[in-house]
Amino acid sequence: MDPIKNKIQNSSRETRQDLLGKILSYSCILLIVLVVLSIFFFVASKGIATFTVDHGNFWTFLTGKTWNPIVNNAKGQPEIGALPMIVGSFGVTILAALFATPFAIGTALYMTELASKRGERLLQSVVELLVGIPSVVYGFIGLSVIVPFVRNHFGGSGYGILSGSFVLFVMILPTITSMTVDSLRSVPRFYKEASLALGATKWQTIYKVILRSATSGILTAIIFGMARAFGEALAVQMVIGNAAVMPKNLLSSASTLTSILTMGIGNTVMGTVGNNALWSLALVLLLMSLLFNILVRLIGRKGRM
Incomplete structure (x- = not known):
């Protein structure tokens, strides 16, 4: 028992x-x-408070072109238009993604299909090193190198969307590269073997089979990189100019949602119109992050199908 x-x-x-x-x-x-x-709940309650004291609605906030939440204008009313910051955020994000994607895909293909074990380990170390560099270092390098380069070769003051895009390009490159490498490695090996057995060349196999099979994963990597760029604050703040006006071109000073938030949140009093307006910007930033996550989910679901 x-x-x-x-x-x-x-x-x-x-x-x-x-x-x-x-x-x-x-x-x-x-x-x-x-x-x-x-x-x-906290960000939404603070952000919505702006529109409960007769300062317009959420749509006028998104489409307004003037950002003057503290100093009253001739009409005696603060102006809280977020469109310049939204345009600036999307401008640097999309340009950075366009710059980084070809380099990231090329690096990932070299690491997975062409490089030796030693070369792959070397590139992996470089990618990991780029991830570990603090944002302030990227911003200081952009301030010291990229801003003078843009000023000397493209004109303008050097501060603007183009400079911010160059900085973000380097910052999101390791994110897109790492996720693209994982996507390429997840392609079944027999896809490649079958293509080569049918007489396709190595490059035809890469282009026609491997890249197309990993398309959903590569798109997911790009979306994640854009989300990383959209939420970056310090590095962009140092090179974009921080002018809360509609950018006329890529060389004019601009601002992003995060740059205005980081500069203004410590200089306003809780509960005032200026502080509530900054929380409304934070709400927009939070909604955009949610949108990026939804896009990743949709792309992943389409890839599984």
Whole structure:
């Protein structure tokens, strides 16, 4: 009977351990969900407060071209138009993605299809090094190198969307590269073997088979890189000029949602129109991050189908 009792006791002990593990796991999941919902509720409540005191609605806030939330104009009303910052954020994000994508795909293809083991390890180390460099270092390099380069070769003051795009290009390059490498490595090996067996060349196999099979993963990498660029603050703030006006071209000073937030949030009083307007910018930034996540989900679901 002793072996039977021991077996029952062991089974009961394992059952209690499983129950305790489930309780801990679900508690952690619930805590994470509550934290995320709390962040959304807090930012949304602060951001919506701007439109409850007769300062326009959310649409006029998104389409307004004048940002003057503290100093009153001739009409005695603050102007809180976020369109210049939205245009600046999308401008540097899209340009950085356009610059980084060809380099990232080329690097990923070399690492997965052409490089030796030693070359692959070397490039992997370089990519990891780029990830570990702080944003302020990128911003200082952009201020010291990219801004004078743009000023001397393209004109203008050197500060603007083009300079911000060059800085973000380097910053998001390792993100897109790493995710693209993972996507290329996830392509089934027999796809490549079948293509080569049918007489296709190596480059035909890469272009016709490997890249097309990894398209959803590459698009996901690009979206993640754009999300990284859209939320960057310090490095862009140092090279974009921080002028809250509609940019006339890529060489004129501009601003982004994050640059205006970081410069203004410490200089306003909680509850004032200027502070609420900054929280409205934070709400727009949060909604854009949510949009990027939704796009990633849709692309991933299409890839699985």
